[in-house]
Amino acid sequence: MMNFEGKTALVTGGSRGLGRAVCLELAGGGANVVFCYAGNDSAAQETVRAVEALGARALSLRCDVSDAAQVDALVKAALEAFGRIDILVNNAGITRDNLLMRMSEADFDAVVSANLKGAFLCMKAVSKGMLRQRYGRIVNLSSVVGLRGNAGQVNYAASKAGIVGMTKSLAKELASRNVTVNAVAPGFIETDMTAALSEAARDAARESIPMSRLGKPEDVARAVAFLASDQAAYITGQVLAVDGGMAM
DSSP: OOOOTTOEEEEETOSSHHHHHHHHHHHHTTOEEEEEESSOHHHHHHHHHHHHHTTOOEEEEEOOTTOHHHHHHHHHHHHHHHSOOOEEEEOOOOOOOBOGGGOOHHHHHHHHIIIIIHHHHHHHHHHHHHHHHTOEEEEEEOOHHHHHOOTTBHHHHHHHHHHHHHHHHHHHHHGGGTEEEEEEEEOSBSSHHHHTSOHHHHHHHHHTSTTOSOBOHHHHHHHHHHHHSGGGTTOOSOEEEESTTTTO
């Protein structure tokens, strides 16, 4: 496990699934964890208790990451609680799947706003402090869908491909101040989202994965932790696929 003693991490969408796994991985390394969530208070409290059980401090806050004022309030609360933000993990995201011909403009806008604009707002809100302290690790959650596309997910694929472009661009802006910006692109991972798929869809997914299995949230969390660690200090602007070989 990576060492994050004395560091503070801000994780969006941290109440369950991949976000919770990331919170626990960072907390296990000693980081203080601030995370936001959309509305599931009981799930958020479960994450808080799990983080604290690892001996770390936790703060959970509701936040719509597509709202600049709420993001600014989230960052302000994190700074008031812990004094600094060393790590940002942009994990919050939604899906509104449909074929393009049936996709509403509202569903397209909602996904791009939450997934892409939300990451933009969070990076903007923390980058000034990271530049000032001359240290920072930003890890954005993209997706294998953003790398290779997927029928019925034009909006989601666009948002996740946009994450890749944003990651590489910001990496060039911040590199000289010891702030790295990288992305992790998960494949099919065992989360609430994939649990909702039919068995036929899950079988089809497994057939498309060279390793013939779905990944676990911990697989993604460990990759995020590596990129957030000092061991990855000379890595920036990269996309690490955690997908069992799907994107090869």
